[in-house]
Amino acid sequence: MNPGRLWAMARKEAIQLRRDPRSLGMAFLLPAALLLFFGYAISYDVNNIEMAVLDESNSERSRGLIHAFESSGYFDIVEYPARYEDVDELLQRAKVLAVLVIPPSFDRDLAAGRDAPVQLLLDGSDANSATIAQNYAAAIMIRYSSDVLLRGRRFVLPAQAETRVWYNETLESRNMIVPGLVAVIMSIIAAMLTALTIAREWERGTMEQLAATPVHRLEVVIGKLVPYVGIGLFDVALAIVAGLLIFGVPLRGNILLLTGLTLLFLIGALSFGMFISAAVKSQVLASQIAIQTTYLPAILLSGFMFSISTMPIALQVVTYAVPARYYVSVTKGIFLKGVGPEVLWVQGLAMIIFATVGLTLAIRSFRKELE
């Protein structure tokens, strides 16, 4: 390998990149847009559940119950329907997720010490949110009931779980999503960026002049890789800064370790894109293959959206072949848990294998001979 030739390739590729608005957009705007879009759009948290209340009791006690719902912070009472018939429409038009119906007998029954049932209607078409709303409502009802029963006296259960949530104390899904998102975005962008680079040379005919020079294919592949690795590192840095400043995600681990593992991941992912590019020699086809092979696996099989441990065994096995899986573990581990090499060496090893295989494929599939 000759450093002069490698440098000449890298420099040329960087100049071409700088002059190509399409590549620049893909390198800088797309990751920023994806980060903002996913960062804001994806949330598993259920707060401010929109709720309607039909208070047929209209008493001090019923207003107390409504207040308990309001002050919990989980429910937002947006509608007060006048009649029971209106409730149907509110749910059908999805104006509210839940409806609390307090019957006229509520105040009388409580005063008399009888069972005083209320009705909670939930929109089950969003099963996930409905389940969470149901749990919140049940907790509020238990609290309200115990206040009624004990009238302010302290009430202690003999055996209780003292729950502490580690790593993401407030259980905010954003803390979990943003670090994983960095990994997913880089998986998608990296292969797309390089998928064009070798195919473009074949399509434009510039490969012929390049192939007639003494440049070695190793120098072509690595030289082309250099500017893209720079862009990839810049994107990751941008995503980290955005995660810290915009989304308030904690970064607890070592940033150098994160950089090192990111570098390995980028080499693998960028080489993979170049391999596709060299193998199919068509920009359109290569970028389509790059999206197909990275987008869905990175989102669905990396552990970013769905927990791998709850997948069917066959699918779990497949995830071992998805490089994003390891990188998602790395970003989550370093951001949230602050773990170091003692835990992440497995992922590190996987990244080294990925980078080696990617580079080998890219170099091998690159032919300097014409057909």
Next chain:
Amino acid sequence: MAEAVQVSQLTRRFGDFTAVDRVSFDVHEGEIFGFLGPNGAGKTTTIKMLTGLLRPTSGDARVAGFDVLKQIDKVKRSIGYMSQLFSLYPDLTVLENIQLFAGLYGVEGDRLDRRKDWVLEMARLDEYQDRLTGELPLGHKQRLALGCAVLHEPLVLFLDEPTSGVDPISRRNFWDLIYGFAEDGTTVFVSTHYMEEAEYCHRIAVMNRGSIIALDQPGSLKDAIREPILEVTTADAPRVVEVLRDAPGVLEVTMFGRAVHAMVEDQAVAERQIPEILAAAGYSFESIRPIEPSLEDVFVSFVHRSGGTVAG
């Protein structure tokens, strides 16, 4: 005299199609060697095999003393190549293209400065150095491609139809540059389908349908034509060609604009017969006269002699 290129039984097949069929020839050091023939004759395929871009199916070739199969890296360092289609980077400036190819050929430091200046001056691109290459006129692009091919002062320069598509004056200027390289000792291997360009070469190989059908100095090739050639000037050239093709005593007919060249068995007989045949077919003509063979006629004659038809 040492041989810059030695080719022996070189063959390339694409599936069932034999693009180059057992071709053998030598190119002497320092000469301008022309490759003449129509499109599809196998010129480009041969050049691609000699520059390491295409693997021969069989046969051997040595370029600048190195084997194109076993020492391809050494071959590539010793040669310059300018492809048929412009293939420098259109989104790099003139200077950036020069710097790129200098880097790839290991031209560095003082030598880079010297060669860069020399190329800019030779190609008359001094004032264009910061222009994007894609925006230059074709003639400028071709001079830049030539410049990039000679940055590293190669022993053998391969030019594959370097002047296709440019105007005659640019073509003439380009040939002045080629002469300059040859005078400096560079061996120039150039293919063309412009017959008049072949006259500028020291020796030419005439190629048709994958084979070399003649190889000599342009003058000797013309002298070797034994058959007389008659030129018929007529407004009906295309139809006159059709009529004469089947006429007795006419070996080959070729059209050159308003003129029709007929290669005939016997000049006197043909000069008498052709006007009769044309009159019978109802076509008029302006003149009929014997001419000195041009390289086009040489080409037609050799194709005829090799028993073939013209490819393309």
